[in-house]
Amino acid sequence: MFFDIGPLEILTIFVIAIVVLGPDKLPKAISETSALLRKVRSFSDSAQNEIRQELGPEFSDLQPGDFHPRALAQQALSRAEDEADLREITQSPSLNGQADEGDSRPGPMAV
Template sequence: MFDSVGWGEILVLVVAGLFILGPERLPGAAAWLGRTIRQVREYATGARDQLQKELGPEFDELRKPLEDLRGLRNLNPRAAVKRTLFEGETPNFGVDVSKPPLRGGLDMTKPVSNGNGSAPERPAVTPLAPGERPPIDPDAT
């Protein structure tokens, strides 16, 4: 829980609490804070256990992508770029690239149908002439 909070920050909080609450109320406030944190942890553990009990083996499938996202927190972009450019290794950043991504339940590898079995036609795009202003969509701005 306190991964990003160092001893310096804790010391500043204690000194600020000492000035705000005073020395007579600080121990009671610290005890209240400890009880509250313990109670929140118990609630979170109970909720996780209940979800795990209700979902069964699907809970682990749900939990894996979240752990992959947690691994991105420790990503060092400089090292990833260096590894990609100089060592020829392609980083996957914890993502399984062997499967096509699913967005909103749609398979992004298949073309979208317009209802009659064919893919919708896209309008032809013509390049702008030099000095020509692009069209503006007033609803988009």
């Protein structure tokens, strides 16, 4: 459903809440919890919008998940692979795969 919580878990939480809080305090606790979640969501949205405005239009497609360490590592590895491919192409004797006559450098090793 949401947060990897299924319907059975939600029902269990609801039953525990009824037992702990009682049926008379439960509606007030639910409304306070929902108000807190709305405030947190509003704060998060405003912080994201402020960060996007400060960074400028070139970072408009930036998502909070982009700052996760795994995402950063994948981006760095992807950039390193692209640079290695570019380096291999630029260091090859010629673009059509044939070596120049005066070039005594060995070509790139096949992997």
